[in-house]
Amino acid sequence: MRILIWHVHGSWTTAFVQGPHTYVVPVTPGRGPDGLGRARTFDWPDSVVELPPERLRDAGIDLVVLQRPHEYDLVRRWLGRRPPMVYLEHNAPHGCSPGVPDTRHPVADLPGDVPLVHVTHFNRLMWDAGGAGTTVIEHGIVDPGPLWTGEVPHAAVVVNEPVRRGRTTGTDLLPTFAHAAPLDVFGMGTDGLAGHLGLPPGRCRSHELVQKDLHAAMARRRLYLHPVRWTSLGLSLLEAMHLGMPVVALATTEVTEAVPPGAGVVSNRIDVLTDTVRDFVADPLHARMVGEGARAAALARYGLTRFLDDWERLLKEVTR
Template structure:
């Protein structure tokens, strides 16, 4: 099967293109948002092929995976036809939740796929057929050492996104454990939060470096209030890191007992951070539980099998 999709979400796409198909990704001279082409910081197989927009009309395309509302217009302009359509929604709804209607709800013949059951529940999907295919992770291996007694946080643009990703909570946690924040747009974060550099450090790393850096930290902290299930949380669990997380969106499903501490009580979460920091053997045991849970629910084989079944249903 030849599948057209845009390079929008690098981590998710890294798992998706491990399937048995050919994946066409648009590429433009400026490699802008609608033509990023192949990833530069993720490992993608040779089955991912860059195609300039002007060549798409001549390509055999069996299915299109949409991820943003305007991509349907690009399909009409660049292909001049509509192959079978799947709209993949990565995010929880914003705005007037739970009455936010999904932008794909009225696309004729499309199938809407959510990455969590929480997201499907919270979006108004209209009459569109919907499915949930939970995330799958390319296993980075059990890399946790916990040698650095700090908490790791992974979030992009924490200043701009603010309360949504729990940026305002970082000083609360930094009071009990030093925090290292990894992600794009993190420069100057400590100054903005009024934190000393030794209590909050920020760094931008490519994916290969990120996993190693995360795994050296004692625990993974997930202070996010409202977003879809972060792939960084699932990656941390795969790495064998114990998790401390807010009990929001899909987190209570993803982090079962024995894999970490999940609560909406800051006192409970801060106590958990203290405990993991003070007791590396306990952190290791819980991290092993997190890895086992992540492999069982968010393994790559299950993910690809789920997608294969859906793709066959949509294109038959």
């Protein structure tokens, strides 16, 4: 099967393209948002091919994975026809009006029958999809291996643009956590974060690493801290669990499903979370034991084979 998919979410797509198909990603001059082409910081197989929009009509596309509302019109313009489609929603609703519980999903207003695929059950619960058929295919992770050493007694945090995103990513909570343990914050737009938070650099260090270096750097830290208030389900949390890191996380969105007892501590009490951070820093053997539980849980629920099998069943159903 030849599947058209835009390069929108590099981490998720890295798992998806491990399947048995040919994956066609649009590429445009300048590699703008509608034509990023192949990833440059993720390891994608040769089955992912770049094509400019003007060549897509003759590319033999069998199915399209939409991820943004305007892609529906791009398909009609670039392909001149409407192959079978599914709409993949990565995010939880984040509207101000009429409010999250009443936020209507764009797929509800698309013509035709376009199935909506959510990555978490929380997202499915929160979006109003109208009469669109919906399903959930939970995340899958390309296993980086049990790399955790925990030799650096710091907490790792992975977040992009923490200053701009503010309370959404729990940036305002970082000074409190920084009193419990030094923080190493990885992600784009983290430069100058310590100064923005009024913290000395030794309590909050910023790192902008490409993906291939990120896992090794995370795994050297004692624990993974997930202070995010509102997101779908951060893939960095699942990657940290695969690495064998103990996790400390807010009990928001899908986190309580992803982190079972024995894999870390999940709570909305900041005092409980900061005490746990201190405990992991002070007791590396305990951190190792909990991290092993985190890895086992992540492999069982978010393993790549289950993910690809779930998608294969859906793709066959949509194209039959």
